[in-house]
Amino acid sequence: MTRNIFDQVAPDYEKIHNQSLPPGVRSESFIIQRAACATEWILSRISYGEFSYLDFGCGNGRMLKCLLESSVLRPFLDTGRLHLFGFDTSADSLNEARTLLNDESVILAENWCEFPQGLCFDLVVSCHVFHHIPPKERPKTAAALYRRMKPGSRLVIFEQNPLNPATRLLVKACPFDRDARLLTATETRNLFLKNSFRFLDQAYINLLPPQWVKNDCLAAIEKKLLSFPIGAQYWIMFQRGRHIG
Numbered sequence: 001m002t003r004n005i006f007d008q009v010a011p012d013y014e015k016i017h018n019q020s021l022p023p024g025v026r027s028e029s030f031i032i033q034r035a036a037c038a039t040e041w042i043l044s045r046i047s048y049g050e051f052s053y054l055d056f057g058c059g060n061g062r063m064l065k066c067l068l069e070s071s072v073l074r075p076f077l078d079t080g081r082l083h084l085f086g087f088d089t090s091a092d093s094l095n096e097a098r099t100l101l102n103d104e105s106v107i108l109a110e111n112w113c114e115f116p117q118g119l120c121f122d123l124v125v126s127c128h129v130f131h132h133i134p135p136k137e138r139p140k141t142a143a144a145l146y147r148r149m150k151p152g153s154r155l156v157i158f159e160q161n162p163l164n165p166a167t168r169l170l171v172k173a174c175p176f177d178r179d180a181r182l183l184t185a186t187e188t189r190n191l192f193l194k195n196s197f198r199f200l201d202q203a204y205i206n207l208l209p210p211q212w213v214k215n216d217c218l219a220a221i222e223k224k225l226l227s228f229p230i231g232a233q234y235w236i237m238f239q240r241g242r243h244i245g
Contacts, residue, residue, distance in 0.1 A: 005176045006059065006090035013060055013093070013176075020174040025209045028062070033210040034158060035066030037235070038125050039073060042082065045123060045154065051082050054121045056145065057129030058086030061097025064106055077105070085115065112148065120150045127158040128233075130188065131171075131180045142195040151242040155197060158235045159183055161204060167232045185234050197238035204231030 009016050017027040042053060055064050064086050067073055076082035086108040088094050094108050101108075109115050124145060133141055145155060160167050162182035171177045183191070189199055203226040208218060225231070 004090055005179065006088075007092040009176050010060060010090060010092035010096050013096070014062075016175055020170060022170075022209075026211070029210040030206075031062045032066060033205075034125070034127055035063050035070070037156075038063070038067060038123075039070055041123055041125075041154065041156065041237075042067075042073065042076075046076060046082065048081075050080070051076070051123070052119065052121045053082065053084050054124045054148075055084075055086045056124050056126040058088050058097060058108065059090070059093045061086060061094075061100045061106075061108070063125075063127065064097065065100055068101065068103060068106065083107075085109070085119075085121070087112075087115075112144065115148075120148055120153075122150055122153050124149060124153070124155045125158070126156070128160060130157065130191075131160060131177075131182050135181060138191055139195060142192055142197070146195055146197065146240060149240040151240060153240045154200070155192070155238045155240065156235055157188055157192070157238070158233060159185075159188055161185070161229065161231055161234050163229045164232050170232075185229065185236060188234075188236055192236075192238050196241045198241065200237040200239050202234060202236040203227070204229055204234045206232040 006013070014027055021027065038053070042051065045051065053067070058064055064084055067084060068077070073082060084106045086094070086097060086106065088108070089110060091110055094110055097108055107115065130138060130141070149155065160171055160182050162168060162184055168182070171180050171182065185202060189202070193199060205226065207222050207225055207230055
């Protein structure tokens with residue numbers, strides 16, 4: 001497979017990312033924030049059966065690591081009710097993830113065929129992946145996700161918000177975002193609606209970096225602004241249709 005930009009930066013991804021962020025802002029804070037969201041979504045959906053979670057575009061596995069280390073998810077992991085999976089087209093990033101996770105229970109794959117046959121997911125979370133996918137290939141990727149999700153399951157897409165000027169500047173400054181073609185929330189919503197997903201919810205986040213909103217006052221202000229397109233990023237939640245696709 002052709003080496004992509006993330007193969008080239010895999011060993012130093014976190015260092016490079018931190019260098020492209022404003023002083024005092026660390027990429028780890030965004031990982032922790034997204035892992036907290038994923039944990040909440042898992043807990044809201046998991047029942048007495050088994051639950052399969054996919055990090056689509058898992059990179060070096062830092063978000064999966066947070067989930068593995070979550071005390072509230074540990075009982076589900078230990079009893080085999082929660083299964084974690086990661087998918088990424090960067091082989092070198094997956095190698096970094098295997099080293100970081102050091103846990104054979106987490107299945108990582110570069111191609112769909114590497115997953116167990118017949119596997120379908122209950123929740124898929126994709127963080128800042130689609131702006132790296134060429135626009136003409138996005139519908140095919142959305143359709144591939146649909147086919148590998150259970151009827152009624154959830155998909156959450158995190159993306160950079162191009163309506164935020166600071167976001168555009170930071171993306172421009174980031175070495176591994178040179179191929180980025182940012183999507184507005186409307187474009188992301190339309191992409192998945194056209195591929196049989198149903199829109200459920202969305203929020204604009206990170207008007208301020210996550211570690212800055214630990215202050216209760218700032219957190220309250222940011223919460224009131226979730227519906228306004230001014231945050232640096234956004235997430236959108238979809239439901240997979242219940243018919244077999």
